[in-house]
Amino acid sequence: MSAPIVIHRPSPTGGRRVTIRGQIVGLAYEDQDVVEFLRQAGLPDAVRLLDRPEWVEWRDGRAHTYVAA
Template identity: 75%
Template structure:
């Protein structure tokens, strides 16, 4: 089973698309944005999940980095 939350590679203009179970929930520019998107998606305590590979998959680039590719 793959992680339900995917933080995609940084875009050319900065920020990373975030998807939850295949649905786009926003473009994050920092971890706070990701946590807020996940809170709105029903995960009120998402902060500790960002480093849990069973919940979050970071694609392309280093985790927690959002600057332009």
């Protein structure tokens, strides 16, 4: 089973697409953006979820990094 929240690879122009259960919720440029998307989705304690792999999968890039290498 994969994590319900996916933070996709950094875009060449900056930012990372964020999906929750396959639905795009926005483009994040920093952790606070992700936290806000998750809060809006009904996860008020979202900041604690960012480093929990059962909740969040960081794809193709370092966690908490929002610019392409």
